[in-house]
Amino acid sequence: MTLRIAFISDAWHPQINGVVTTIKNTCTLLEQSGHLVKLVTPDQFKTIPCPTYPSIRLAVACYEKLAGELNEFKPQRIHIATEGPLGVAARRYCLARKLAFTTSFHTLFAEYVHLRFKIPMAWGYRYLRWFHAPAQQVMVATPSVEANLQSWGFKNRMVRWSRGVDADLYRPRDKDFISRPRPISLFAGRIAVEKNIEAFLELDLPGTKLVVGDGPQLKEFKSKFPDAVFVGFQTGEPLARYMAAADVFVFPSRTDTFGIVMLEALASGVPVAAFPVTGPLDVIINDKVGKLDDNLKKAVNEALQLDAGDCRNHALNYSWAKCTEQFFNNLVSVSQ
Known part of the structure; x- marks a missing residue:
């Protein structure tokens, strides 16, 4: 069965990191499996540079355009990958229409903000609990991440979304x-x-x-x-x-x-x-x-x-095919 899957992420090119790598490979394999993927990323909006890290661009005034694109796409599954401006806009869109959605936890946001701006980690985790609370499921890569989130008071159902590696590109060489x-x-x-x-x-x-x-x-x-x-x-x-x-x-x-x-x-x-x-x-x-x-x-x-x-x-125990299968099985119907 072909599904229309909306995937919203504040992390995207030109960033090169594990989050972008995971999203790119997952969405590519979903499309190769016949699904229709609507990938919503900052390059589709007006952006400003992230404070202290100008190569990261943050979408601004993005809600109306995001809502219009999702209305037109009519997704059957919605996944919000990040807790930035686009993630907040997508969260607002889903709650306003009583649509079920999933989220994922990719980075230790509270720790990063603490390192860069000395904001207490408790404040960061309070924001993260607020952000993820309405999600039907939160996807995490490892048991350690799940245990950490639980220690900070997360009550969500958490499910596993592991990672992969391109073993053809990354191989022993001279x-x-x-x-x-x-x-x-x-x-x-x-x-x-x-x-x-x-x-x-x-x-x-x-x-x-x-x-x-x-x-x-x-x-x-x-x-x-x-x-x-x-x-x-x-x-x-x-x-x-x-x-x-x-x-x-x-x-x-x-x-x-x-x-x-x-x-x-x-x-x-x-x-x-x-x-x-x-x-x-x-x-x-x-x-x-x-x-x-x-x-x-x-x-x-x-x-x-x-x-x-x-x-x-x-x-070799890790592949993007297994990673994508996990992700797909974790998705929930918007009408749940």
């Missing part, structure tokens, strides 16, 4: 792509405060620390850590080559809800070193594919001893 002293300790992602990259760059490690990515702290860290190698923003084939050429992938974030980039490293045959926090705890579920330790240097040194084949095999 490590000669990087001609730097080894071992190569790699970070890839946004160069921003919430990624806690400084915890990686401050480590006294042998070989080379290599950073792939761009963001508001790039200039600062280039100056502060001249011994690290910054190669800028990469995507697609170049990113996959950097990933596979590393000896260990270092994931210093303490605020990710999953961390798809860890799956990309593992699929490339590269072990992961991280803190034992939400995200890594759910992806690195055995010590054959990564090491989790509050002493990040110890985790890096131990991860370097792990087998590439074990890492690859673990990542």
Whole structure:
């Protein structure tokens, strides 16, 4: 049965992150399955730059246009992926018409806002409880995220929506792509405060620390850590080559809800070193594919001893097809 599915997200291109990757792959596979997907994203509206992060654009005065497009589309399923302006507008639309909808929890919004603006996390979680409360179901990637939300007073029914990896793109390759002293300790992602990259760059490690990515702290860290190698923003084939050429992938974030980039490293045959926090705890579920330790240097040194084949095999358990099937089965009829 073909369904008309409305998917609303404040996160979209030109952002490159796990949320956008998940949404893009899910919607593509839904369409390939024959469903009609109406993807509502900020690029369709007038936008302003997000404070402290101008590359992220936020839709403004978006309700009337969003409502008109949804009225015309007549969705049978509505999913609101994010808690930003478009998410709030879609939530208002559904409540005004008594339409059932689902939401998902992708980022530790309260923690991010606290890091950037010093707003108490309790305030952030109060907003998040308000936002998600009317949803029929809230989709979360892992048990750790569900437990965290419950600890902050969420009463919603929560269902699983895991993540995937493109194992054809991210695969073991020739490590000669990087001609730097080894071992190569790699970070890839946004160069921003919430990624806690400084915890990686401050480590006294042998070989080379290599950073792939761009963001508001790039200039600062280039100056502060001249011994690290910054190669800028990469995507697609170049990113996959950097990933596979590393000896260990270092994931210093303490605020990710999953961390798809860890799956990309593992699929490339590269072990992961991280803190034992939400995200890594759910992806690195055995010590054959990564090491989790509050002493990040110890985790890096131990991860370097792990087998590439074990890492690859673990990542192959995750696919975008399984991810999309989970998502589709979680949707609810608007007339429920």
